[in-house]
Amino acid sequence: MAVRDACPCGTGQPYPRCCGRWHAGEAAPDAAALMRSRYSAYVLKLRDHLLASWHPSTRPGVDALPLDEAPDARTTWLGLDVKQHVATGEHRAEVEFVARYRVGGGSAVRMVERSRFVREDGRWYYVDGDLR
16 A cells, blocks of 8 residues: 555545554554554455454454455455444443445445454454444
């Protein structure tokens, strides 16, 4: 991704000043930033970031996270809208978002999720979420 390209998460900021920092290993400042970085990681197929930012208690195996799809089933991410970010405790938060995507030549799909995050040792981790 070019330095001037806007970040896939939709903030309008250049990728290096937005999710690029979290993808490079810097700790996200809050759960919403981590959630945006995870969306961008799906767009950019950054499996390592997705796994590293997933809490070990719920993290799937590498094989359970398919990002290299066949061309006719390729996921195209269309956008992200963060609806709400709520601290639910000193080291816990929830983020509600809508992610839009299309698989292959199919119709666009809206995925609405309320995700739970936890902060441990200064880093935020995705725990799980409820699809709505």
